[in-house]
Amino acid sequence: MPYRFVHTADLHLDSPLKSLALRDSALAEVIGNASRAAFARIIDLCLEEAVDALLIAGDLYDGAQTSMKTARFLTQSLRRLDAAGIETFIIRGNHDAESRITAQLLLPASVTVFGAQAGVERRAKGALEIAIHGISFARPHAPESLLGRFKAPVPGAVNIGMMHTSLDGAAGHDPYAPCRLADLQASGFDYWALGHIHARAHHPGACHVVMPGIPQGRDIGEAGGKSVTLVTVADEGTLSVEARATAVARFERLEVPLDGIADWAGIVAALSGALRAARRDLAEDHLVLRPVLTGRTPLLWRLRRDLGLLLDEARVTAEGIGTLWIDKLEQACTDDARPDTAGPLAELARQIAGMTTPPAAILAEADAVMEALAKALPKDLRGMLGDDPATQAAIRDALLQEGAAEVLAHLHGLEDDA
Amino acid sequence: MRLRRLDLTRYGKFTDRSLDFGATPAQGPDFHIIYGPNEAGKSTTMQGWLDLLYGIPTQSRMDFLHPYGAMQLGALIDIGTEAVEVIRTKGRTGTLTDPAGNVLPEAVMQGILGGIDRAGYEAMFSLDDETLEKGGESILSSQGDLGQMLFTASSGLAEMGQALDGLRNTAAAFFKPGGRSGGLADLKKTLAALDEQIAAQDTGARDFAVLAQARDQAQAALDAAQAEQDDTLARLHLVERQFAALPLVTRLTLIETDLGALPELPPVPQGWAAELADLAREQGQTAVRLEGQVAQIDSLHAEIKAATDDPAMLAQDAAMTEAEALKSDYDGAVRDLPARRAEADQVQARIDDLLRQLGSEGRDPAGLVLPAPVVASLRALMERQSGVAAALETARQEEAAAAERLADLTARLGGDGGAAPDLALLAQVAQDVLRGDPDADLERVRGLEATARDRMDAALARLLPWRGDGAALAALSLPEAPQVQGWRQTLAEAQQAQARALADAARVTDEAARITAQMQAEVAAGQVTLEDAARVRAERESLWSVHRAALNAETAAAFEAALRQDDQVTAALARAQTAALHRAEAEARLAALEIDRARHEAEAAAAAARMAAVRDDLARVLPEGLDPATSPEALEAWMRRREAALEDVAGWQAAARDLAGATRRQASARDALAAGLRAAGQSVEADAPLAVLAAQARVVLERAQGRAALVEARDTAAVDLRRRQAAQARAAADMQGWRDAWQAACAPLPLAADSPDVATVGEVLDLLQGLEQAWRDLDKLSDRIGKMQANRAAFAAAVAALAERLALPEGDTSEVWAALRARQRAATEGQARRLAAQEKLTAAEDKAQALRGRLAETEARLAEFCAYFGCDDSASLHQVVMQAGQRQDLAAERDRLARDICEGMGTDSLTEAVAALEGLDRPQLAAERDGLIAAQQRQAQALQRLYADLSQAQGRIEAVGGDDAVARLHEERQTVLLQIEAEARAFLRHRLGIVAVEHALQGYRDSHRSAMMQRASEAFRTITRGDYSGLAAQPEGEREVLVAISATGASKLARDLSKGTRFQLYLALRVAGYHEIAGARATVPFIADDILETFDDDRAAETFALLADMAGVGQVIYLTHHRHLCEIAQRICPAVRVHALG
Secondary structure, three states: OOEEEEEEOOOOEOOOOOOHHHHOHHHHHHHOOHHHHHHHHHHHHHHHHOOOEEEEEOOOEOOOOOEHHHHHHHHHHHHHHHHOOOEEEEEOOHHHHHOOOHHHOOOOOOEEEOOOOOEEEEEEEOOEEEEEEEOOOOOOOOOOOOHHHOOOOOOOOEEEEEEEOOOOOOOOOOOOOOOOHHHHHOOOOOEEEEEOOOOOEEEOOOOEEEEOOOOOOOOHHHOOOOEEEEEEEOOOOOEEEEEEEOOOEEEEEEEEEOOOOOOHHHHHHHHHHHHHHHHHHOOOOEEEEEEEEEOEOOOHHHHHHHHHHHHHHHHHHHHHHOOEEEOOOEEOOEOOOOOOOOOHHHHHHHHHHOOOOOOHHHHHHHHHHHHHHHHHOOHHHHHHHOOOHHHHHHHHHHHHHHHHHHHHHHHHHHHHHO | OEEEEEEEEEEOOEEEEEEEOOOOOOOOOOEEEEEOOOOOOHHHHHHHHHHHHHOOOOOOOOOOOOOHHHOEEEEEEEEOOEEEEEEEEOOOOOOEEOOOOOEOOHHHHHHHHOOOOHHHHHHHOEEEHHHHHHHHHHHHHOOOEHHHHHHHHHHOOOOHHHHHHHHHHHHHHHOOOOOOOOHHHHHHHHHHHHHHHHHHHOOEHHHHHHHHHHHHHHHHHHHHHHHHHHHHHHHHHHHHHHHHHHHHHHHHHHHHHHHHHOOOOOOOOOOHHHHHHHHHHHHHHHHHHHHHHHHHHHHHHHHHHHOOOOHHHHHOHHHHHHHHHHHHHHHHHHHHHHHHHHHHHHHHHHHHHHHHHOOOOOOOHHHHOOOHHHHHHHHHHHHHHHHHHHHHHHHHHHHHHHHHHHHHHHHHOOOOOOOOOOOHHHHHHHHHHHHOOHHHHHHHHHHHHHHHHHHHHHHHHOOOOOOOOHHHHHHOOOOOHHHHHHHHHHHHHHHHHHHHHHHHHHHHHHHHHHHHHHHHHHHOOOOOOHHHHHHHHHHHHHHHHHHHHHOOHHHHHHHHHHHHHHHHHHHHHHHHHHHHHHHHHHHHHHHHHHHHHHHHHHHHHHHHHHHHHHHHHHHHOOOOOOOOOOOHHHHHHHHHHHHHHHHHHHHHHHHHHHHHHHHHHHHHHHHHHHHHHHHOOOOOOOOOOHHHHHHHHHHHHHHHHHHHHHHHHHHHHHHHHHHHHHHHHHHHHHHHHHHHHHHHHOOOOOOOOOOOOHHHHHHHHHHHHHHHHHHHHHHHHHHHHHHHHHHHHHHHHHHHHHHHHOOOOOOOHHHHHHHHHHHHHHHHHHHHHHHHHHHHHHHHHHHHHHHHHHHHHHHHHHHHHHHHHOOOOHHHHHHHHHHHHHHHHHHHHHHHHHHHHHHHHOOOOHHHHHHHOOOOOHHHHHHHHHHHHHHHHHHHHHHHHHHHHHHHHHHHHHHHOOOOHHHHHHHHHHHHHHHHHHHHHHHHHHHHHHHHHHHHHHHHHHHHHHHHHHHHHHHHHHHOOOOEEEEEEEEEOOEEEEEEEEOOOOEEEHHHOOHHHHHHHHHHHHHHHHHHHHHHOOOOOEEEEOOOOOOOHHHHHHHHHHHHHHHOOOOEEEEEOOHHHHHHHHHHOOOOEEEEOO
């Protein structure tokens, strides 16, 4: 009789989705709080597949999360498993260690939470011996590898290790209990149930090392399909590993090449075609897309001026489809050089392009505008204009160039309307 | 690049239309005017030029004549010294070809245009009213900013200022430093509201811990109180059981004693006690009821014996019933007979009286009664008699009246019934003649003729000094109206041309005088030569050497003096040079002005000559008598008056013809009437006027009409008399017929006279009818009396027969009948009573038998009971059964008590229970029980309170819930933050973008100001005709603004200029902009579309001068529908070429 379990991590329950698409209250209604919906799907999966256990490798919720409603939702969900006789094994990750609601959790008896000291839980099913090892984060940071602190694998049993780790340093992540993949593979364990990194990774072999990734992406930075891992340990001890989709809504960048399109209607058509294609190709219930306009087009000035109108067009198309939503439009096109290089407008554009080191008077005026705005912004957004003088200057210079291009686009529009 | 020829092959309304602009002029401006009236296709031409260059748009509106597939344009384009021929068709690709049909790549055209796209062409190289207007407004919106105005002028983007303002406003709508409203403020409010909601709805971990602790404490307190209450309740139950068991033991002892006192007896079988009581009661009751039945049987026997029995009477029942039926008729006859007999006697007396009145005493009335038809025919004749007599009288009277009327009419006609003369002809003639009233008609026509003659005379008088009659007037030979109109126009144009030329000459002379005066004023400046300057400079240098060597105060003073002199000389030299330059310019201008003046004067002379020629032509065609100096306008007026006079002459001629006709009609009417009168036999006066003849005819005709009416009345009266005579004869015959019928009808009557009158016969008829009635009444009465006597006899016979059968003594019928009825009643009643008593007797005997049987059964069962208990009578039986039952009840009560005690004390044996209760007493137990109950009540209250506390604590925890309300609020908050971030970035892009563009505009200003300002300044001076001397830049804050310098030297901000002057300023700037662009690149044809419509001629002329100036740099095409503008342009720039369109 095989032993089966579902492995997930980084639930980040009640962590909000970040997208301007949620300004649409209809979308906010259907995918709002998708982290809960995704977790509910995981529980449903465990029940449908009648697995023996659910393994959660850390980060149940955000560290700053203090609402007991979140904790209560977690326990209510785990009680459903308890009622069905399915065990739950949990280790705490960096966020859980930070969280104050961790201490208040009252979990059902079928839930095992590993402590900061290495623990082993042994289970027998038919002829199979299963040993589940785990260590929790006691503090938000764990600069040292935790691998050496695990107990030795139990002889004759299938050994499963649960660990929250940044592995050997993933891009964009501080080191959290770093350890090398090779060391894990050489540890004598049969399956490493990891957590922490939000993108899925599976390293098969004699020892499977699996990072399941976050089950529901929260912004465009967590784009792509999201899943959990369903593991079956066969009677003779061999493991089969499969991914199961969990996300309610999928974030995705969508490249829309505009090369060779000469008029505005063509751009609108290309964009709406790309949206429809995306809806056909991707299976998730809801898609939150960020179309990225690329390619070389003589209508770059029009894109700069009327990106808002194009966004409206995209939203209309999306509304027609029903389950597709626009995060925002990104414009990354390049322009043909203006054929008229002698005209006054071209001369003005050259003047601006030549402003690589703008005169002090302009910089002072720009700084004053930015400083006044920074003071008026809410606390949460003060950092958007840079935290140190060098960053601030870089942001300012970029805005000067982008802004000038946009203003010139409006002037170009006047010529076209004349 | 320039346009040499434009082919509108199939485009818009044009088919195979070509405009040839010719080769580049070797010298002078390349200036063209396309002239055409409205709708001639100027706009289409301009559109065609752009479509040729850039392709025909997909949705072109130029397909109304030639469909899309057929549209074609062509052009010959000069590029430097080469010429390129191209053809443009409509389509998707390959629409540009050479004449051989080879497709040319669009890049060829791009190369020709130097990269200018269509929008750029329209902005920079074309100008129309609308652009000019927007340009004027842009000067306001730029607030005079020099850089922006120069850029606007050369790029043609007139709405740039508004666009920049729009972006500024968009940014300000989001955020304004120091402002409290706007997009950002709104979003921040939303954020604060969300934070408040989150705080209100969420429960944090720390608060939750407090809640959990409170719940645990409440649970512990509740558990302790529950245990305490359980102990109290256990003790209370024990005490209550002991308290209850103690009295039971006492009662058990008493029952044991009672049992011992009772004798030993067999047990009473089940149900016997009840049955014994029933048997005793049954026995008594049955005996009593039997006794009653026996007594009733005896009394019934006695009743049967006493009842009457009369069978003989009963046998006559049927005969009695028959006699009863006759009894009522008998009674009626006895009562009514005497009255009926008296009535019959009265009727007989009445019959006798009637017979006496008819004179037939003693006769049988039956022989006197008349049959009904005889009476009816007599009555009918009596009714008719009065009608027939009256009709005869009326007919007689009417005949007499008719005869009298005829006699009267015959007398009035005097016996003369002869014929009158025939007047039909006269009547017809009079009607025809008098209907038209020829006299009145003649009078009216005469008046009209006089009026027409007066009008004609007046019209001819208005033509003075020309004199003559209508015929002479009609015969005059005069020039055609268009010819006179042509003279008038030529004369007016020549006059205007002369005035304009003279005014221009005067203006040029004035300017020359002004320049001369200026030159003379400038001559006054001092004169310094170059030699003087060199000398002073040499002295300064030598003194510097001395001072440098000595470096003392003296040498310093000497050097300073030399230095100052050198400065002065240098300055004077510079002034002199400037003055010389000015003088040379002024002289050149004077020479040019002299040429202009001569040209203007020659133009004035030519105009005067044209006017003289026209006047000569006019004098030649004037009619005799008119002033030879008559102007074309006066001649046109005289010719219009002549036309009117000719109409009036024709009017008088028609009136004269009408008058002659009327006179003729009156004479012929008089002749006709006279002839008619004569034909009717009337004598007619030879010269009698028409009116007299008409009256005579009317009198004759009226007389004839009166006589004819009388004759007609006499004839009618004769006919009437004959009709009346016939009617009278008919009435007399009717009367005779009635008399004959009357005679016949009266024959059967019992009367003496032969022919009785109607009244007598009426009376006899009434008496005969009364006799008939009385005779019938008597007959009916005799019949009824007979029937009554028969009834009385029949009843008496029946009663006598019955009495005989029953052997009753004879007597009066009524008394015998009463005795019979009494005997019959007694016999019937006796029979009924006997039968009823017999029936009751049988039933009573049956009941008595049944009661005897039941009594025997009861006694047998009692004997059985006695045998069981061994007693001999039923009295002792009752005693024994009662004692046995008592014993049985006591034993049962004893067993129940023992069971209760064991149960209450929780033991199996009674002995154990009794031992446990040993030594306890009830008052002590009662006291303990009360104490325990009070304690338990207190504990129960405490428990309730603690339970409520626990529920509340648990409720607070439950209320936290696992719902996602707070999570959703966080998500909403996150979205608002993202929105603020996105809008803040857009805000910064706009604000910083504007800063960058403004800076770039300053750069543009700096690199173009010198050339553009000079040119714009000149153009502005020209176009304002010297009202403004030029333009200048003036610093204002951190920027520079444009000011206009007026002729008086005062400066005026651009925004303070009038609207018209702002247009001119914009035009001046555009001219400068064109020259600036022309300096930087190859030009393309500049197209101006009727921009001078609102300009007066002088300003238009100056503007053409500027356009001609532009045409010196590149091709300029001006489109207009004003011919006078063509003339002005030709005057200002004789080299201009005018191309007519349409």
